[in-house]
Amino acid sequence: MRPDRGASQYDYGFGDHRLFSAERRVERNGVSVKLGARAFDLLRLLVENAGRTVLKQEIWAQVWSGIPVGEGSLRFQLVELRRHLCETSDNAxxxxxxxxxxxFVAPVTTIDREAAYQGPAPTDDRSIRLPSRLARAIGHEAELPKLLDRLRSRRLVTIVGTGGIGKTTLGVAAAHAFASEFAGDIHFIDLGAIQDGALIKSAIASAIGLAVExxxxxxxIIARLRRRETFLILDSVEHxxxxAAEIVERLVDDVPTLRILATSREAIRLEEECIHPLSPFELPTPEQEATLDGVLSNPAARLFVERAGAAGSKRGLVDKDAALIAGICRQLDGIALAIELAAGRVPTYGLEALAGLLRGQLAPLRGGRRTAARRHRTLTDTIAWSYDLLDGTGQAVLRRLAVLVGPFGLAAACAVAADDEVGKCxxxxxxxxxxxQSLVSVSGHDGARRFRLLDxxxxxxxxxxxxxELLAAALQHATYFAEFLGGSDMRVAHDPLRRFADEDDVPNVRAALDWCFGPHGIPRVLTALAVGSARLFLTLSLLVECRSVCEATLARLDAEEIGSRAEMSLQAALARALMYxxxxxEHTKIAFERGLALAREFGEHRQQLEILADLHVLYCRRxxxxQGLVVAQNSFAIARTMSDPLALAASHLSLGVSLHQVGxxxxxxAHLDEAIGLVEADTSHSGYASYSTHPNRAHIIRAHGLWLRGYPDRAAAMARASMREVESSEFKLHRAVALSGIxxxxxWRGDWAEALIYIKRLEDAAEQSTLRPYAALAVAFKGEVAIATGDPEGGVAMIESAMRGLKxxxxxxxSAPLMIAKSQGLLDCGHAGRARDxxxxxxxxxIDSGSALHLPEIFRVKADILLASEAGSANPEALLDRAIAVARxxxxxxxELRSATRLARLRSRSKRYDEAEATxxxxxxxxxxxxxxxxxxxxRQELHELRARRARPQLSLDVECRDDIEAQRR
Incomplete structure (x- = not known):
């Protein structure tokens, strides 16, 4: 039952889940669960009333805020909830x-935030993306305050030190500490997973939420960073x-509000750079090694002991162990990585044997260049020493794992390391x-574990x-990711890649593509990998990479692959990337049509529907x-032959949109409601490949239709609900596209303040995804508002600038509504001739586009222009009659109401009061x-004035008309 003091004060626990009311988020075993806004509201309502039946009427009233929806909407949200909560028949x-x-039948624990919960509660809209920091950054206690002082006073700070010395650990600790006093966004970017300097910009763009197009x-990137203060942590710059130097220099020069913390084995060597050198840990002194307490006061020894315990050492330490610990730390020159690697061997060998191994009882140490710094040779030797302690199988597995870049899962490890002699088990x-043994790091738990090799x-x-061996492992690596991404099975687009891959997999996908495009690549593997990676890049809004992969692969298709299903998928993905x-x-259209022709040749109905959906969007935007209606009708005809409710829903959606556009x-x-109902009733789907098939698109078109048909309040309610829905979407492109319709x-309602709120959101979404047409559209909308609110000159200038970008x-x-607004603005500025053109x-x-939707407004504005230009032979009344007829x-x-109001005003000028009022x-x-x-x-005001005009002396028609035009301008 919901506590009396209000839900916002409480968090709730059930099973492996925790619901944070104020933050509007849900976690499962500490991992965030992505829920839409509506699904979260429904879950919170049910959890707050656990054990009590919540009636459907109550759910509709609270979750949908009184917006009339059907049973399908509720069923859809429940299906989504049950899927995200991993509900089963045994765990309901x-x-x-x-x-x-x-x-809600599961046991629920209620937690009073004020009394018990001291977790983080966001107080602003900052974006902070940092790796978790260690509970104790051993050995860096003295360095951290110095580094924070440098970050407060300088805009570019580089932590410089040898490999494995703890630069990343210190940088992450500093970023977490600095976050409490830094007001802007904070982003951590791991460059260690990138092998090509050309991809640094893409990595930065992805980290700050930009789609690379x-x-x-x-x-x-510069435009995005200039919007607010930002702190970037660039980790592992040296390779x-x-x-990196060129990019960092430009960012520092062009973005005055940006701060950068870099970690590198060498300085970047820029004028603005402040070096923070990081040395090895201080080694234990003879006095410290006399006792256990004494040696544990040394940071190197303390790190060694803690990591040994974390590795599973059960040995109870005594004073006589202090000298052994100190000796081991000296032999490792106080290098953090070397100490951690050695500590991982304590459970196996014990302190005495470990010290002996380090003194040379193992095979001769192998190092790097003789001229390298001693501690650098020691680090390499330490890795070699740990490697030599492995048996033959362990060495082989570890070597093969080296082809994996960045984080990887257990399945990927098995795929690259297993062979005929070494099985997956x-x-x-x-x-x-x-x-x-600390040779591989791990994060996460159970099936969600992610592994990683230190660079x-x-x-x-x-x-x-x-x-x-490397060639064999690289082939297995590329083959695994080709299959992992589904490049060989041509899955339908509404089975989203996010179930299988995410941003963590991008470094490995890129590495696999690099190998496939290289001299040893195998064409069939490249093609399959390209098909899957193109889908992944589209999902992650990495549009330029998608386009590049598709174009390069299509150019390399051999004779057998030309005209294949793979070409079909690559052409469709290329077209989608090109569209943005x-x-x-025309290039985009040609790619779509080639993919569509191949889909028809193979009888691939699903692929045809995918391509037709996007081709429909292309024609609409043009x-x-x-032609868009023809495409929609073709799509509908195909979908009706299939037993796929989602396919039929998508075709209903396209057809509904086209019918709306032609008037x-x-x-x-009927078509849009059918599309929404089919989607909400289907329990098998879990996402959408693009906005062209998303039900939110139907909701927004429905909102447009409600206003046009005379339901302005219902239109606004549906638009607001659609906005809440799209803001919870994980697809960045959805937000900009959906916001263009809000x-x-x-x-239309004259709610200028609210319109500007959504225009600003459109502007932000377009900038975040670098979608220039939508950024131009935001400018055009601001121009419309300016014209309507008394700044016609500024508004016309904005619309003209925006339309150049859109063209x-x-x-x-x-184009049609923007030209109508521009014409009105020119008329308000007194440029009747230009307005008429x-x-x-x-x-x-x-007429050319086949749309009658905007003709009523076109005729109404033409009538106003005729009145203002005082053309003797013109008949504005006939134009208004025509506007009303077309509107009907x-x-x-x-x-119709706008034109009728204008016509009534015109007729009342000639004392045709009854006719005017009836109209x-x-x-x-x-x-x-x-x-x-x-x-x-x-x-309403015009009807009121009609009665008033009957009672006052008639003014001349010319004066009345001029007054009328002036009133309109006001």
């Missing part, structure tokens, strides 16, 4: 009470030092031993491995609404909502 959380509602993302056993260990192993990178160009509003709602609804991207979806071009565009034909009562009242009284919106208020 939510029970259905037939005919009534739902009950062009070859040089630097201008977008990319030249490329043996690899798992060896891997556990390597973790215990220094990996470099040593790559040098040790025989060439033929290069706009809706304002080719007739057949009466037929739209502001017009509030501008470059072949993005014409919003624009509106006539707009009318021709509407397309069921656009919103447009307007019939439309006005058909509205049962929207009081306070601009059009309802204008109509």
């Amino acid at each position: 959380f939510i029970a259905t009470v037939p005919g009534q509602g739902y009950c 062009r070859t040089d993302p630097m201008p977008d 990319l030092i030249g490329a 043996e690899v798992e056993r060896v891997l556990d031993g390597l973790v215990a 220094t260990t990996r470099a040593y192993l790559l040098a040790e491995a025989p060439g033929d 990178c290069s706009g809706n160009s 304002a080719d609404f007739i 057949q509003l009466d037929s739209v709602a 502001p017009p609804i509030f501008m 470059d991207a072949h993005y014409r979806l919003f 624009v509106i006539e071009s707009c009318e021709q565009l509407a 034909d397309v069921s656009a009562r919103g447009w 307007l009242r019939a439309v006005y009284e058909a509205f049962d909502e929207g009081q306070g919106t601009v059009d309802i208020e204008n109509a």
Whole structure:
């Protein structure tokens, strides 16, 4: 039962889960569970009322805020909840009470935040992405305050020291400490997993949430970083030092609010750089090694003892062990990595034997260059020593693991390390031993464990491995990731890659692609890997990489692969990347059509539907609404032959959108509602490949249709609900695309302040994903608001600038409404001639595109222009009559009310009061909502003035018309 003091004060625990009310998040075993906003609200309501049946009416009232939705919406959210909570028949959380509602049946623990919970509660909207810090950063206690002082006063600080000395540990600790006083975003970027300096920019862009859509993302990175203070931690710079130096220098020069902390074995050597040298730990003194307490006061010895305990050593230490511990630390020159590696051997060998091994009782130590610093030779020797302690199988497994870059899972380890002699079970056993010996690090738990080789260990192993062994491991590595990404089975796009791969896998995917494109690559593996990686890059908004991989692979297809299913998938992925990178160009259209032709040849209905969905979006954005309707009808015909509810839903969605765009509003709602219902009723799906198939797109078009058909309040409610839904989406591209449809609804209503809120969100989303057409659209929308609120000159300038950018991207979806607004703005500025030219071009565009949707507004504005220009032979009344007739034909009562208000005002000037009132009242009284919106208020005011005009002397028609135009401008 919900506590009396309010839910925001409480957190809840159930099973392996914890629900944080104020932060609106759920964790399972400490790992965040991604829930949409609606699903979270539903879960919180059920958990707060655990043990009680929550009626459906109560759920609709609280979760959907009174928005009328069907049973399907509730069922859909419950399916999502049960899937995310990993509910099974033996582990049920939510029970259905037939005919009534739902009950949360699992035991729930209520935690009073004020009394018990002292966890972090966000107080701002900063983005902080850092690795977990060690509970105790042993040995760095004295260094940390010095480094923090440098970070406070300098914008570029580099921790410089030999490999394995603890640079990353200190950097992460400093970043966590600095976060409490730094007001901006903080991002950790591991460059150790990147082998190509050209990918540094992509890594930075990905870390700060930018979709990479062009070859040089630097201008977008700089623009994004200039928005607010940012602190970047660039870890392991040394192997990319030249490329990193150029990038860091430009960032520091061009972004005054940016701070950078780098870790490197050598200085970056920039003018702004402040070096923080990190030396090995101080070694135990003779006085310290006299007693156990004394030696544990030394940081090197303390690190050794703690890591030995963490590795499983059960030995109870006494004073006589102090000298052994001190001697081991001296032999390792106080280098943190060497100490940790040696400590991992204590459970196996004990202190005495370990000290003996380090004194040379093992095989002769092998090192690097004779001229290298002694401690550098010692680190390499320590890795060699740990390697030599392994048996032959352990050495072979460890060498093969070196082909893996960055974090990797158990399946990947088995794939690259197993062969005819070493089975997967043996690899798992060896891997556990390597973790215990500190040769491989591990994070996570159970099936979610992620392993990683330290960069220094990996470099040593790559040098040790025989060439033929490396080639075999690299082939297995590439083959595994090709299969892992599903490149060979042509999965349908709505089975999302996030179930199988994520950003952690990108370094390995890139490494596999590099090998496949190299001299030893095998074409069939490359093709399969390219198909899967293209999907992954699309999912992660790495659009330039997707385009590059697709184009390079298509150029290398052999004769057998040309015209294959693989080419079909690559052409479709290329087209999707091009649609965002290069706009809706002819190149994009050709790629889509090639993929579609191949899908038809193979009878691949699912692939046809995927491509048709995106091709439909392309035609819509090009304002080719007739062709878009043809594509939608083709899609619908195919989907009806399949027993796939999601395919049918996507085709209903495309058809509903096209019918809306051509102005057949009466037929739209049925298709969109059917699409939403099919998606919500389906329990097998778990995501969407693109926004073209997402039900949120249907919700936004439905909101447009509600306003046009005369339901402005319901339109606003649905738009707000859609916005909440899309903001919870994990797909970055969704936000910008969906936000492009939200502001017009509030501008139509005259809710300028709310419109500007959503325009700002569109602007931010477009900038975050570097989607220039949507950034231009945000500027255009601001121009519309400026015109409507008294700044026509500024508004026209903004729209003209935005339309140039939209034209470059072949993005014409919003051309008609923007031209209408521009024409109105020019008229308000007194440029009736220019306004007439624009509106006539707009009318021709509407005719060419096959859309009657905006014709009522076009005719209304043309009438206003005729009145303002005082053309003697013109007949504005006929234009307004025509506007009303077309609005009725397309069921656009919103447009009809505007033209009827304008026509009533014109007729009242010639004392045709009864006719004027009849014209307007019939439309006005058909509205049962929207009081306070601009059009309802204008109509109500006009009806009021009609009565007043009957009682006052008639003014001349010319004066009346001029007054009317002036009133409109105001």
